[in-house]
Amino acid sequence: MKGPFIPVPIIPVSTYRLQFNQSFGFADAKKIIPFLYELGISDIYASPYFRARRGSLHGYDIVDPNSLNPEVGSEQEYDEFVNELKRYGMGQLLDIVPNHMCNDGDNPWWLDVLENGQSSPYAKFFDIDWSPSVEKLTDKILIPILGDQYGKILENQELKLVFEEGSFFIYYYGDKFPILPNTYIFLLQHRIDDLEKIVSGEDPHFIELLSIITALKHLPPYTEKDPGKRAERYREKEIIKKRLLALCNESPVIKTFVDENVVILNGAKGDPKSFNLLDELLSEQVWRLSYWRVATDEINCRRFFEINTMTALCMEDPQVFEETHKLTVQLISDGKVTGLRVDHPDGLFNPAEYFTRLQESCFLRSSLVASNKAEEDSSSAMSRLILAHCRPGSLMK
Numbered sequence: 001m002k003g004p005f006i007p008v009p010i011i012p013v014s015t016y017r018l019q020f021n022q023s024f025g026f027a028d029a030k031k032i033i034p035f036l037y038e039l040g041i042s043d044i045y046a047s048p049y050f051r052a053r054r055g056s057l058h059g060y061d062i063v064d065p066n067s068l069n070p071e072v073g074s075e076q077e078y079d080e081f082v083n084e085l086k087r088y089g090m091g092q093l094l095d096i097v098p099n100h101m102c103n104d105g106d107n108p109w110w111l112d113v114l115e116n117g118q119s120s121p122y123a124k125f126f127d128i129d130w131s132p133s134v135e136k137l138t139d140k141i142l143i144p145i146l147g148d149q150y151g152k153i154l155e156n157q158e159l160k161l162v163f164e165e166g167s168f169f170i171y172y173y174g175d176k177f178p179i180l181p182n183t184y185i186f187l188l189q190h191r192i193d194d195l196e197k198i199v200s201g202e203d204p205h206f207i208e209l210l211s212i213i214t215a216l217k218h219l220p221p222y223t224e225k226d227p228g229k230r231a232e233r234y235r236e237k238e239i240i241k242k243r244l245l246a247l248c249n250e251s252p253v254i255k256t257f258v259d260e261n262v263v264i265l266n267g268a269k270g271d272p273k274s275f276n277l278l279d280e281l282l283s284e285q286v287w288r289l290s291y292w293r294v295a296t297d298e299i300n301c302r303r304f305f306e307i308n309t310m311t312a313l314c315m316e317d318p319q320v321f322e323e324t325h326k327l328t329v330q331l332i333s334d335g336k337v338t339g340l341r342v343d344h345p346d347g348l349f350n351p352a353e354y355f356t357r358l359q360e361s362c363f364l365r366s367s368l369v370a371s372n373k374a375e376e377d378s379s380s381a382m383s384r385l386i387l388a389h390c391r392p393g394s395l396m397k
Contacts, residue, residue, distance in 0.1 A: 155269070
């Protein structure tokens with residue numbers, strides 16, 4: 001009886017670093033594999049190539065650890081690159097980044113936290129202190145990215161309110177911040193009396209707008225702790241957005257009303273009082289934008305060193321580990337990646353625990369895949385043997 005399958009470790013003899021980005025992708029890497037083989041390279045040492053911030057040249061600012069970076073190449077191009085490595089008997093070491101993620105608008109987990117605060121299922125993924133010593137930041141996240149004092153940025157119209165696909169956002173140049181759904185009421189109720197004078201109080205579109213406002217008033221707060229209420233909030237806010245989008249598509253009058261409110265809140269340059277409404281709206285958000293120079297004194301989420309665009313992950317949480325390593329473990333088990341280089345494990349809460357969990361995950365997955373394959377091969381061989389004995393004329397006499 002055979003014992004459990006034990007993967008044989010592959011020790012690199014010589015490695016060659018490949019820096020993947022939009023200028024050098026999987027297809028480019030495939031072309032140089034024969035040359036590297038002739039040089040005596042045993043393993044490729046690949047820079048991070050999971051989905052990163054758009055235009056990233058290094059790949060360490062990851063926004064989705066469970067998908068390949070489309071700027072580097074497609075899945076087909078990746079598989080062709082891996083197959084070329086295998087054809088030459090070469091391995092691949094992959095650089096992974098477990099300590100932090102880039103916190104910009106390309107990161108769906110981060111945007112979810114900005115929109116939903118502690119009620120977001122991803123709130124525990126990031127190392128955020130929701131009860132900091134700075135009282136005004138309780139239940140909020142400080143984001144120190146402004147190039148000047150908040151008031152100057154506001155009155156200079158550098159913070160732009162927009163309405164997109166049923167949702168409201170604030171843009172600060174290339175950075176995007178979702179507006180808390182509970183505060184949509186502020187935007188939709190403004191000048192509601194003026195709207196009623198334009199349309200009949202019995203107008204079905206106007207009634208639908210009032211119904212949406214009522215639904216918003218019953219939306220549980222983002223600080224809700226009860227799991228059932230959190231699920232309700234998560235479900236209902238998306239329904240409200242779809243209703244609002246459909247309403248604006250069906251009624252040009254309502255769409256114009258919403259667009260005009262957006263223009264009003266964005267204020268008028270040279271008129272400080274015109275920004276009061278936008279300031280009031282911003283004060284109610286989960287996030288609080290501030291001058292980058294105050295980061296050291298007030299920031300309440302752990303960063304990668306002092307880089308404000310990199311937020312640390314709570315990798316000690318088993319669920320966070322599992323969710324952020326799905327693709328990594330899959331590539332290992334598929335034999336596409338033969339080794340890992342871990343970026344900045346010194347920033348993790350418990351590096352030793354992390355490495356143990358990583359080794360166990362990769363080892364167990366590889367063992368399971370190999371064992372299943374061995375059983376399938378054995379079963380297939382037995383089937384062929386049985387078929388051979390059952391063919392006419394093949395029976396033993």
